[in-house]
Amino acid sequence: MTALYLHHSHPVWWQWVTHLFAHANLQHLSNNLFFLLVFGRFVEDTEGAGGVVAVYLLCGLGAGLASFLLSSRATVSVGASGAIFGLFATSVLLRLTSFNWRRLLESLVLGQFVVQQVLGEVKAQLGGGSLMAGGLKVSHLAHLGGALAGVLLVALLTRVPAPPNSAQLPP
Template sequence: MNGSDMISQLELGKPEKRPEKRVNGIFWIILLNLGIYVADHWFQVRGIKTLYLYHNWPAWFQFVTAAFCHAKWNHLSSNLFFLYIFGKLVEEEEGNFALWLSYIFTGAGANLVSWLVLPRNAVSVGASGAVFGLFAISVLVKMSWDWRKILEVLILGQFVIEKVMEAAQASTGLSGFSSGGYALQSVNHIAHLSGALIGVFLVWLLSRVPSQPPDQEVSTLQRKTVKDP
């Protein structure tokens, strides 16, 4: 075996470097949440409040748009922090489309459950349902039975629940919002729980979709034969 053949063999044994995945979707989601908040609370754009979910007579799009609206800065800043962490994990693992699908599906699903359960004079806003959904998805797609991973999930999970609840409690009431006797929900536990459960359901549903068979073609490098010295 000459030197060049030996080098070729060594190169075949090297693990291929995985291409670095660019993360863009989560930043657009964060910017969209920020932009709607600024337009609503800083510039007082009149049409923004039509994006809230009014439980007495909701428009179909409000189940989605309410997941991008927030009543107070405390709630928004907390949600953005966890959106970045868990949204980035989901996007790195599953891609941009899966991130948007997960956010919209869990956020709209949590709002739908809230509308079915909460009083008719309630108004729902906030990304908390999507936050819990992305948290559940990010855990499940990386879950293993390693005790260290389980401990990590338990520690991170209780922290997420505690902080999101605190932020939601801090956003009680909507300053200057009085229209027809509507009441903003202070802490929507229904949205939190349903967002997480919908995230679990989404992962289970996608896991039932059969994956494409792996490519059976042999790469050109693997076709090389070793020459006798």
């Protein structure tokens, strides 16, 4: 199983993806699945199922890259938490891209939770806190990297023009 983890000292190409699906223990998996269900559904509402998969993978890669670049080479990355933080950020920011009262209200409620989580990660990183999950140290850098990847992804998506509606195309 540890061959699926992203080993920063000697990463193998597939570990950049497989570490997003491997977890330290059942509780780690359960927590990530819960947040994937909740925040994945919010992303799915606006971007569809393919959007959830794309956001999850891109934010997970961003989380792994942040951890890889900013952590020691002795670090091992495992789990979906960084990708989940990307879903946190994406789900809130996508609701702010259109003026809809329901979505704005959802973004306020979700946004408070997301801001609280991100600030907690910043505080833990700056304070040197070392939470443990399944014998592995929690990577606050990966969580922050995933959230940043989600912010960058939404910023990029809002600049890309939408494809023309097929109903508007001439026959």
